[in-house]
Amino acid sequence: MKRLPIAAVLAVFFGWLLWSVSVRQAALFLVGIGLGAVLAGQRFGFTTGWRMLVEEKDASGIFGQLLLLALAAAMAMPLLGHFPELTAALGPPSISLLVGAFVFGLCMQIADGCGSGTLYKAGMGIPMNTAILPIFAIGSFLGSLHLGWWLDLGHTAPVGLITEWGWAPALGATLAALAAIAAGVAWYARRANAALGRAPRPLLVRKWLVGAVLLAVFATLNLVIAGQPWGVVYGFGLWAAKVANATGAVDLAGNWFWSQPGNAARLHETVLLDVTSITNIGILGGALWIAAGKPAAAKALTGTQWAVALAAGLVLGYSSRLAFGCNVGAMFSGISTGSVHGWIWVPMAFMGTIFGLRIRRHFGF
Template identity: 40%
Template sequence: MTQVANADQSRQMPLHQSPIVWGSVALLLVALLLVGSAISVTQGALMLVGGALGLVLYHAAFGFTSAWRVFILERRGRGLRAQMVLLAVAVVLFFPALSAGMLFDHPVRGFVSPIGVSVMVGAFMFGIGMQLGGGCASGTLFTAGGGNARMVVTLLFFIVGSVLATINFDWWSSLPAFQPTSLVELGAGPGIATSLALFAVIAAVTVWLERRRHGSLEAAAVPAERRGTARWLRGPWPLLFGAVALALLNFATLALSGKPWGITSAFALWGAKGIQVLGMDPGQWSYWQQPGNAQALSQSIWHDINSVMNIGIILGAMLAAALAGRFQPSFRIPLRSLLACVIGGVMLGYGARIAFGCNIGAYFSGIASGSLHGWVWMVFAFAGNMVGVKLRPFFFAQPARPAVSGC
């Protein structure tokens, strides 16, 4: 009886986390109601999707940064294989809708961008920034929302780097590049088959390399106190469940907004708004003279889909961290780690802008849209991660592999 009581007690949420749970729920509901009433019901629904993304990202610890780092250092490929499942589910959902150009009687379009020098350089920069900053775009949001003070610093300089890239964005756009190309142009069926074959090859390579080094594949470990129904409330969630859930939520984003999930264009917008407050005029830069960007700059951020979803992700991750009993911000950041946040954040922001997206907009949503630029982004970002992993020991004293996976 004593052991059962102790087990039940270990599953209970820490009392000091309860106000944070209700506070994050209240913030999410208030933001949802305000956006839904002031802007549109659809915009409010997109904030709710953002909240669900934050919850899934945190509870499934679905990371791009750590998954790539663990594979580079240890040849453990469980995280990379989960990414292939994520992409496989996404292309099966996206390609038929994008081929038809309609979804639920509404027009939809994918993220298809040119393949050029800016994509290669930007993705490589972003890859280095992932390892120095400690996260990707989605990882920075959900870990910052989960109470990681260090990642708040990375997010701040992510915004700085994004704004800096808009200053000379026209120069990067003038560099040699191929026209945007999508596998959807082959037709939904052939495009899906080609994509699935590529995902299978990548997954098979990770299995071969992992077995070659370790003899067997790594199994997911679940803490005993988090098994059963309590796991679904407080985490951790199975990694593959997270992959499928993220693909479904990206598809929901496509259905609601007419385009896939993106993150980093909002950071450039937030930075430009901040510059306006300081009395400067970013509207004179060519990036902000493009029709869509000019409109976003002239309106409130609550009209911007990516901004609304990003805020939802932060609030959803805050709720997940409180439910897990882990919302405990610490502001003791070693100097070298702080320096890595600054350098990594700037590289993340600058790289994402000139590469037409981040691990979400270019890699996840780009490949889900069939864009060949998404595949090029993956190759050069992975190369950047390899360099970033080599640089990490200078900045971080802790082991290269974290105790909790994720960005």
Template identity: 40%
Template sequence: MSSTPLAAPRGGSLFPAGAGGPGVLAAAALLLGALALTLAYGPRQGALLVLGGALGLVLYHAAFGFTSAWRVFILEGRGRGLRAQMVMLALAVVLFFPVLAAGTLFGEPVRGLVSPLSTGVVVGAFLFGVGMQTGGGCASGTLFTAGGGNARMLVTLLFFVIGSVVATRHFDWWLGLPSLPPVSLVETLGPTAGIAVSLALFAAIAAATVLVERRRHGALEREAAPAHRGLARFARGPWPLVAGAVALALLNFATLALAGRPWGITSALALWGAKGAQALGLAPQTWAYWQTPANAEALQSSVFADVTSVMDFGIIAGAMLAAALAGRFAPSLRIPLRSLAAAALGGLLLGYGARIAYGCNIGAYFSGIASGSLHGWLWLVAAFAGNAVGVRLRPFFFREGRAAPARGDGH
């Protein structure tokens, strides 16, 4: 494998001209933040910030999107992104199922994200799917594109937070709707059979995308030739989609080891919203959602004590670092009004939907399926249906063709 020097033309810096400031800021935030968290809360919290940074860098450099992958398949029948997701999930279940069956990892207790098969999952995932396409990103996509310099996604993120906290106000009502108990493939079938069934389902989905793509286009899409090779490609991207899939599965497993449960994103956004509501004089602590022991403790504590918040901060900083390394950190405030309206609407749907569905494309879909939870599969079906509706709404908000968005757009 050939190796290209990392040095930029100016001053031997790793960062392209003009990108050094954001890159240095992001690196300092990760390193100094990890040190501060270690001193205040212990080494695990510091490590989780760095782990979040690694997730942000991978998401940005691999342009690993759920929103764009689903949109391109719905509109064009191109399935490369969906197949990469199946690779990610396949590796995840192989890693997760035996450990979850044992209940411990490196001597520490671990648990999966297993939730009920509820009305809230169906409705919430559908709303989330619509929001993915109007907001321009999923949960991970909103964080990494905002961190990568997409100013519009900051609007999506703001309304994502608002929608999340509004959903916590209604959460007990959703709990009262028809629901089936949680079902775990790990517990029901055992780890070996659960892995076999899961891999068969992933293979079937991948095969279906191949059939659709070949029928519509005659051949499968290939990745474009990279601009960089060797170590320079690792630092500046773009990464192959499959490399991103493998890295995300491994980093989710690292999350399981450090946090004792898989990767999640959106509970932190609800927490930020609740703290904002308190600052405005509201009393979210009186709502049923915030009266459970874990949520009440999170609301009373600093956000820096919250595992999910710390990882979300890390994702933003890691994506900012990746964008600077790639020479793509160039925020612009020139955002069309309709696009802003779509960001606000999409953010509300994303936030509300994720909370009542027990998670997002990460907490419910990726980590739910990796945990063996059937609610993750239910979420996938309902969210895909929502995406199908969302892509029909996009022409009202955006002037676009059917091509996949450029790197740094909402994914």
């Protein structure tokens, strides 16, 4: 399909949202299209950036992500400090977070995508990610069913740096921590490449820098319009939960997660009123528009590789719920809005990535 027909369909859907749902949801749909177009157009993959550092000693993807975090924090934290109606992406430090983040980091390398990566690659028509998307949703829903049990293993109240310190000190500490990580990553990449007898790769690459700037802008628009930070995996779990609830497959009335007022209300509303779902739909549309007329580049998989990838996708969804988000909801939105749980998520997920890459190599992905 060519870009013009896709643009026409997206425009009609935007107009219908504007007329039949709300101005806010229509605006968030446009934000989602922008996010999807940037993710797909710049191939800004969180999973890929981590893999490049570990396997190729190329730190450019990590530097793009650090720039994204810094820009988003610089825009989000003053807004959160001045407008109390806006909410941060807070998650409780917990056993659930530790386990979920580690397992998520492992599985995202096998499945070749985190939440946003799976979404935009599915929008581009890449077969493996397209097949994983509904499996991811089922896994996220299953994780929500068990989240209460996981939290009973041990958790503390969420900690927000803006609430504890104020937005200016929180921003200063966040930027300082990101700068320290950048220095450490640059040192590691330089030493690793020198040990291999080759020149260091450039740290600043245009596609990552452009992607970082544009994603930070669209994420800030999401925060202002939705009143909450950009997220991905909640929408996946909600889609599966609505199917399960409508078919009577599971009684959700007594479930700890789905009996909470906000979640219970979303179960009985149209999915188009959920802010995460509407941006997810927009991301699919934006990625589809970028990929229009271009065949999806995809490696042919064996039966074993398909089985491993789909299993990883299921566990990816499950662990994302335990970890209170993926690279977007937990890492990006958590850190950029001052949540301590985002800083816990990153090292656990990175350790998982190291193991995931070994499994990925073993199965020849």
